[in-house]
Amino acid sequence: MDKKGKLIVISGFSGAGKGTVVKKLVEEYGYSLSVSATTREPRKGEVDGKDYYFKTVDEFRNLIDYNGFIEWAQYVDNYYGTPRKFVEQEMEAGRDVILEIEVQGAMNVKRQYPDALLIFVTAPSAQALRERLIGRGTEPQEVIDKRMKRAKEEAEDIKEYEYIAINDDLDECVHTVHSIILGRQCLRENNLSFIENMKEELNSN
Numbered sequence: 001m002d003k004k005g006k007l008i009v010i011s012g013f014s015g016a017g018k019g020t021v022v023k024k025l026v027e028e029y030g031y032s033l034s035v036s037a038t039t040r041e042p043r044k045g046e047v048d049g050k051d052y053y054f055k056t057v058d059e060f061r062n063l064i065d066y067n068g069f070i071e072w073a074q075y076v077d078n079y080y081g082t083p084r085k086f087v088e089q090e091m092e093a094g095r096d097v098i099l100e101i102e103v104q105g106a107m108n109v110k111r112q113y114p115d116a117l118l119i120f121v122t123a124p125s126a127q128a129l130r131e132r133l134i135g136r137g138t139e140p141q142e143v144i145d146k147r148m149k150r151a152k153e154e155a156e157d158i159k160e161y162e163y164i165a166i167n168d169d170l171d172e173c174v175h176t177v178h179s180i181i182l183g184r185q186c187l188r189e190n191n192l193s194f195i196e197n198m199k200e201e202l203n204s205n
């Protein structure tokens with residue numbers, strides 16, 4: 001395998017369950033996960049430094065000014081960004097890093113890292129999406145409506161993603177996303193130095 005780690009971008013409609021999918025990928029397969037910064041208020045049970053780095057708007061803007069993010073975006077009234085340092089360190093150490101980010105951020109990452117792998121996680125239907133958002137019970141109706149409206153816009157950008165994973169059954173979806181990542185690692189073009197080494201070894205025998 002070639003040395004440097006790569007970025008795996010996982011996006012999906014709010015309520016598609018991508019957070020749970022990502023959590024399971026980390027637990028079951030040991031992927032490295034970037035913790036984002038946000039100006040959103042913590043939800044019940046969310047822990048600073050684990051779920052997000054919770055920042056004030058001023059702190060967030062400061063980080064933007066100091067080039068602290070590889071990407072950042074505004075999503076339904078709040079800022080979200082991917083801290084640069086952790087991601088660069090992990091890639092340098094040869095580890096793939098998962099970024100769970102929304103569509104604008106994903107497009108931004110793709111521009112900077114053309115070999116990033118983009119996967120879009122979706123619920124099986126719009127109805128299922130709304131039901132999950134309501135069932136989660138973490139957002140007031142007004143926010144749910146905004147997120148459903150945003151989902152309509154995001155659907156237009158699915159064409160930019162290389163893979164789609166439908167989250168009907170959680171374990172199946174986690175397995176699908178893991179398989180997509182493994183498949184990408186096995187692409188010939190991602191193993192050029194391995195092939196060269198193999199050839200050299202064969203020639204010196």
Ligand code: 5GP
Pocket residue numbers: 011012013014036037040071072073075080081082083100101102103104105106
């Ligand atoms: P939530 O408020 O539900 O945790 O996240 C809202 C949206 O922001 C989700 O689509 C999530 O993937 C996205 N998001 C989380 N962190 C980042 C980030 O660092 N950058 C960008 N662009 N989006 C993010």
